[in-house]
Amino acid sequence: xxxxxxxxxxxxxxxxxxxxxxxxxxxxxxxxxxxxxxxxxxxxxxxxxxxxxxxxxxxxxxxxxxxxxxxxxxxxxxxxxxxxxxxxxxxxxxxxxxxxxxxxxxxxxx
Numbered sequence: 001x002x003x004x005x006x007x008x009x010x011x012x013x014x015x016x017x018x019x020x021x022x023x024x025x026x027x028x029x030x031x032x033x034x035x036x037x038x039x040x041x042x043x044x045x046x047x048x049x050x051x052x053x054x055x056x057x058x059x060x061x062x063x064x065x066x067x068x069x070x071x072x073x074x075x076x077x078x079x080x081x082x083x084x085x086x087x088x089x090x091x092x093x094x095x096x097x098x099x100x101x102x103x104x105x106x107x108x109x110x
Contacts, residue, residue: 035070036068043062
């Protein structure tokens with residue numbers, strides 16, 4: 001589990017690595033057979049000042065170690081979202097467009 005408790009790392013017997021949201025178990029990242037064999041250890045990069053420098057704009061970073069003696073770094077890119085004002089503007093545009101289409105299809109609508 002990450003320091004903040006937001007993310008959960010998972011390593012499998014087949015060497016696959018996944019990152020999930022801890023509270024909903026929604027899978028955000030998955031690499032099938034990242035290692036050749038069993039993943040033995042996972043560790044999130046700490047959320048300290050030095051850790052944030054290593055993240056370089058990514059939301060999380062997970063180190064995985066396997067029986068094949070390899071260590072891999074898995075980066076979870078920052079999720080993007082729409083600003084609230086843009087979402088409201090799109091909703092208003094959709095409402096206006098719907099009214100105009102209804103007026104066009106049914107002239108006695110308004």
